[in-house]
Amino acid sequence: MxxxxxxxxxxxxxxxxxxxxxxxxxxxxxxxxxxxxxxxxxxxxxxxxxxxxxxxxxxxxxxxxxxxxxxxxxxxxxxxxxxxxxxxxxxxxxxxxxxxxxxxxxxxxxxxxxxxxxxxxxxxxxxxxxxxxxxxxxxxxxxxxxxxxxxxxxxxxxxxxxxxxxxxxxxxxxxxxxxxxxxxxxxxxxxxxxxxxxxxxxxxxxxxxxxxxxxxxxxxxxxxxxxxxxxxxxxxxxxxxxxxxxxxxxxxxxxxxxxxxxxxxxxxxxxxxxxAGDGEGATKLIEVMVKGAATSDSAGKIAKAVISSNLVKTAVYGADPNWGRVVCAVGYSEEPVEPDSVDVFLGDIQVVENGLPSEFSEQEGISYLDQQEISVVVDLKQGDGKATAWGCDLTYEYVKINASYRT
The missing domain is CATH 3.60.70.12 (L-amino peptidase D-ALA esterase/amidase)
Incomplete structure (x- = not known):
């Protein structure tokens, strides 16, 4: 390597x-x-x-x-x-x-x-x-x-x-x-x-x-x-x-x-x-890369906001290319973001361009999210800051494991 x-x-x-x-x-x-x-x-x-x-x-x-x-x-x-x-x-x-x-x-x-x-x-x-x-x-x-x-x-x-x-x-x-x-x-x-x-x-x-x-x-x-x-x-x-x-x-x-x-x-x-890939009940590893942020620290906080979103995690589990959950997490990260400049990709599939929905095949999005390793890329186009975070999907099995952890 x-x-x-x-x-x-x-x-x-x-x-x-x-x-x-x-x-x-x-x-x-x-x-x-x-x-x-x-x-x-x-x-x-x-x-x-x-x-x-x-x-x-x-x-x-x-x-x-x-x-x-x-x-x-x-x-x-x-x-x-x-x-x-x-x-x-x-x-x-x-x-x-x-x-x-x-x-x-x-x-x-x-x-x-x-x-x-x-x-x-x-x-x-x-x-x-x-x-x-x-x-x-x-x-x-x-x-x-x-x-x-x-x-x-x-x-x-x-x-x-x-x-x-x-x-x-x-x-x-x-x-x-x-x-x-x-x-x-x-x-x-x-x-x-x-x-x-x-x-x-x-x-x-x-x-x-x-x-x-x-x-x-x-x-x-x-x-x-x-x-x-x-x-x-x-x-x-x-x-x-x-x-x-x-x-x-x-x-x-x-x-x-x-x-x-x-x-x-x-x-x-x-x-x-x-x-991250062995999270309780997990079936998929998720990587969130944020680039184009004002600073690397800002990019890190935004990446953690997206990877921590239960709605993003459940969407990935269900293979639902619901990009709205991604931009929502970017928005509540409390970091400076220009919504009209944001691009979002699921793998190589662009789902958001300049803050608006891109035309993409829903079936291609579903097929991509059916894989075991998922990449979400957010380009803020504001600077040179970048960061990557990792997590996993949220499944029924996670609830089962933790509902009876002591018993």
Missing amino acids: LVGQETEISIIHDGHVTSAEGFYAGGVHCGLRRKKLDFGWLFSSVPAAAAAVYTKNSFQAAPLKVTKDSISKEHKLQALVINSANANACTGETGMVNALNMRKQAADAMGLGEHLVGVSSTGLIGVQLPMDKIEKGMMSINPAAVDPEAFEQAILTTDTKTKHTAVEILIDGKPIIIGGAAKGSGMIHPNMATMLAYMTTDADVEADALQHLLSRATDKTYNMITVDGDSSTNDTVVALANGKKGNHPLSPSHPEWEKFSEAFRLVSEILAKKI
Whole structure:
């Protein structure tokens, strides 16, 4: 795959979070779920520069706070432990004690200092962790395990599939790998969502630069997806760079920083799109691209307004080329728009020209919306700002899943 004019980024076939040198992962069933894997770990052979972004929900879960505390010590992590089925959110002092105990037990199991361990949980809110089962998972940790699929299965909740990718680029003449794994299916409307993502690289990256890079990539990828308009309590993206390839430390002053940045953004985008496409009950991935906006920030807000519209999402589900729902969402985005200049396309089919309906075949529109991947393009013709957002259709199955989530 070629990105830009000179930057060659190779997507690794079946790449995983352990594709980068020095990273290990595994997962087991410890009893939090009936049969499925529910406890996973990610381990680096050496302490890695660490960066993270978190949900902006005021009810931040205890594991998130523990991970934030660990990273604040030295801006490094060497391991993460994650459980599914139970979010350990809205669980008060007991929940915090349990999250701290998870960190301590994992550190003891892997022979690490506690400040080098991060903790994540995902699942049901408001229920205390059954620590006896968590301890069972801790006893199964094998830092040398190379089973990324088990790790990816262990972190899922209502997801229907695992989400992983990896890419390779040359930095300082050395083959650098960036890999990642994620989970997320419902309560997706970043900043951020009920999603967890873990990114790994064997590049040497300065911690401050890694944090800046992750924050910037998140704004363009993870924060540009939506499933249902709900933001959760546990959302975390963690990036680890262990420097095993021995390149010159990467920062904005490095001559190949932009090359690395683009590869990092690409991994983030691939994972984000996999989350959006696996939305609860979803049958279609929707991409909304807004161009010609006054600014890129404005374009981003308009794209999120369109992708978040339940009427747009249901129209796509029903294969109804109802472009009125798109322009309606553009209009209520509260961003500057000149209605008489707006064009809208469904794929290659122009449905609106200069704010007025275009002549198009209704059947062609229906046939296009029957596909599994849908593109909506909005051209405002006001400037150079552009942005892309991703989401999914809204189906009967989504209601069924969430109407009985606890029962």
